[in-house]
Amino acid sequence: MDLQGELLTHPHSVYERLRDTAPVCRITGTDGTPAWLVTRYDDVRAALADPRLSLDKSHATEGGYRGMSLPPALDANLLNMDPPDHTRIRRLVSRAFNSRRTEQLRAPIRATADRLLDALGPAGTADLVAAYAAPLPIIVICDLLGIPEDRRLDFRTWTDALITPDPSRPRAAKEAVVAMLGFFTELMAHKRSHPADDLLSDLIAVRDGAEDGSEGGDDRLSEDELMSLAFLILFAGYENTVQLIGNAIHTLLEHPEEQARLRKDPSTIPAAVEELARYEGPAPLAIRRFPTEDITIAGVTVPAGETVLLSLAAANRDPARFPRPDLLDLDRDTSGHLALGHGIHYCLGAPLARAETEIALAALLERCPTLEAASPAPRWRPSLRARGLTELPVRYDTARLPH
Template sequence: MTDRTESPALPQPFTGSFFADPYPAYARLREAAPVHRIALPDGSPVWLVTREADVRAGITDPRLSVNKDRSGVGYKGFSLPPALDANLLNIDPEDHLRLRRLVSKGFTPRRVEDLRGCVQAAADRLADKLAAGLADGEDPVDIVAAFANPLPLVVIGDLLGVPEADRRPFSERVGTMLAPEHPGQIVEAVDHIHRFLVDLVAARRAAPGDDLLSALIAARDDGDRLSEDELVSLAFLILMAGSENAQHLISGGLLTLLNHPGQLAEVRADPGLLPAAVEELLRYAHPNQMAIRRFPTEPVEFGGVRIPVGDTVLLCLASAHRDPARYPDPDRFDIHRADKAHLALGQGIHYCLGAPLARMEIQIALETLLRRFPRLELAVPADRLRWRTSFRSHALRELPVTVRATPEQPEQPETPKTGEAAR
């Protein structure tokens, strides 16, 4: 049994060109050992778990706590005020289940399906705006700014009753918090987010509406089932997770399809393939590189590597999803892959409450773009795309494309390029 797996010969993640394509580095680490002692960009020591079986087991291991109070050394996550920190990502089972039951009413399958028309209408409005811009000669366009970012903000903003003018500033501050250009930006972004959410709760309390936030406030005020910090923290988590992940999955999903023209042609010809394509995208291109950090409450072992109490454990989802021990030819994007199980939306009590909504948003977003703009192409070489420099997420900063809008004409499937690479 060993305690450390540091090796100067192995790649050092989270540096240099790693951010544009992290998967080769993960592959070398995964092949070398199941667990590595590494440093994050700020120098914090963590244990990086790389293999699918260990990551899957770790997500539901009750000895791995998400409560920051269990942390001894290493990365703890963001330093947040109590009104943002008391959310489901930082709470262990008893309180977690209590809060989860309150929020889950907003994400039942029936409630999500009732939102389908609203999501489609929002996607159509954004596509109309794109088409109008094209008619005025705006080409290329950045799909991230023009479509992928606004769509989830409309959906989650409507669900929580967030004023339209406040949605984009909130999203931009979350992006800054997750991938700052310098450390001081984190403090500033967190402060803005905190004040905005406290003010939003106060406004909704004064003038309740038919939205999820008003329902949570009622649960807080009438039944005292939520503390005030828990209430604001839930609003923070729902807004952040409901916009951030879907935004990057839409842009990353579109890029993946554009890079695989044969499978793009299949999806264009048969939109019924989109649900399967989205599941493969969740495995292949999910932005979240890591599950939420965890802290052992007793010594734990992964592959014979002993991790002490209180150290920080990062379960690497991105590495697990490319593990050949679980997925044959894992670096190949394949919408017909037989094993569609993945960990992108969590597992156990930390399974994503908004998973049905996220799946629906991504399917509608991609179907709308492919139907309305049958000739989408990258406007720059793929190696010139700009990526977020963050160990937490692998996400595009922008996705410039050229598009041709022919919404009234039936589409013809593209002919795959001869000898198209599968990767």
């Protein structure tokens, strides 16, 4: 089944049709190879936690969809691993993204949001993706990792080339991969010679300490794992949060009454972020999986080694789990939504992504007392991997701000 065109233009109506008529169906992946798409909430949630569905590409049969192609130095990351390697590596970085560490970052995140809003200037129009939703997460994650400001400039160009390939530039994705590999190679060399109080320096210390036996214990990283981990933290920590923030702002522009409600009572923003994420999450699909044995999902047998794609977007609008799912309801019980995954592969940076989105919305609604959509219309990224905006033109008023 070739659904790519429809999924790009009307994703939620396609998912509704599939949930009703073909909850597990064989489709054509983004590279033209086959995969199985799962769309009902109960099936998706169960599959996300099923150990028989492996992320390790060694379990994949030839000819199926495998997702993004990366060199070994960037491919040895958590999105391609099962336990025990997944457990070992995730344990090394989980402390950097826990709730306690995130709370310590809230003040710096708010300061960054305020600086970006200051740069908007007085009342006028702006593209809130370029001016706000995109720079905020890249500043936050690069500060956490310890990446110098002068080395952050090209990252959005590289991620765009990977997530949304340009048919007119068939070599752009490969060129972006080469550029990123060079970037991370130089970055690791720089951090080794100039260690600092940041996450990358800590990970390098663990890696190098384990290599010479001075520290590290059982927490050992190969050089490829170290490079791949840095890549994943930067790539996922940036891209998913850009889309989470941008989608949330866009949704509130389309629902002015809910926007006004959040202005009136900012204490409800954290709960609102959960419903906004359910309603229009950043990732339509979980990372592809490969059954280690023949498995049955919703009465359909999927052979071992074939590719399974779990639709988080479809599951989050399944009326069997969320009544009236196409309605934005900030009072909804959103517990169990899958926008950030489920199971052992649940988004590592979820606490940080939530905090950034909450703070971004709070600062924007406070600092811009009026906010509405402007021309041209918002542009969605033409991608099945990511659900996000490339542009979000708005008209804003900062007349009440102190100067």
